[in-house]
Amino acid sequence: MSVEENKALVRRWLRIFEERRLDAVHEVLHPSYGLHGGESTSPWPTLFRSLEEAKRGWEKAKDESLPFTITVDDMVAEGDKVALRETWYYEGKPIVNAMVFYRICEGKIIDDWFCKTPLQ
Numbered sequence: 001m002s003v004e005e006n007k008a009l010v011r012r013w014l015r016i017f018e019e020r021r022l023d024a025v026h027e028v029l030h031p032s033y034g035l036h037g038g039e040s041t042s043p044w045p046t047l048f049r050s051l052e053e054a055k056r057g058w059e060k061a062k063d064e065s066l067p068f069t070i071t072v073d074d075m076v077a078e079g080d081k082v083a084l085r086e087t088w089y090y091e092g093k094p095i096v097n098a099m100v101f102y103r104i105c106e107g108k109i110i111d112d113w114f115c116k117t118p119l120q
Contacts, residue, residue, distance in 0.1 A: 003077040006104045010082045011072070013102075013109055018070050020062055022055055029054070030110035037114040066090045080104045094119050 001009070013028045035048040048054035067090065074085040081103050088096035096116050103111035 001080075001104060001107055003079075006080065006082050006102075007075055007077050009104060009107070009109065010075070010084065010102050014070050014072070014086075018068065020058075022058055022062070025055060025058075026051065028108055030105055030108040032105075032110055033108075033112070034110070035112045035114060066095070068095065088116075 009028055016024045016028060029051050031051050033048070033051040033054055035054055037047075048057055068088045071087045071089065072084055073087055074083075076083045081101060084098070084100045084102075086098050086100065087094050088098065096118055098114065098116035100115075101111075101113040102109050105111075
């Protein structure tokens with residue numbers, strides 16, 4: 001995939017995640033998807049080793065987290081990697097700053113390195 005296609009894939013993933021459309025994650029996430037990082041006080045688990053594990057974890061946490069929107073502040077891509085600086089908003093107020101690195105494999109996101117800082 002091209003760098004622009006990789007960036008579009010990540011933007012699509014952010015919308016799916018933001019909307020909590022767990023039925024659509026298989027469209028953008030590789031079966032061997034891994035989430036690395038996070039932060040320990042979040043209801044979102046900090047590590048997943050497969051897409052199925054991630055879906056189970058997100059389903060459990062879905063009702064515990066605030067509805068939020070994500071704004072991409074910066075996006076840089078090279079080769080099979082896309083890096084983001086993003087802000088999460090709840091009711092128009094920023095609640096989280098995050099840095100995320102994605103790796104793309106076979107047209108889907110296979111790795112997600114995530115580090116966030118709550119703003120409240």
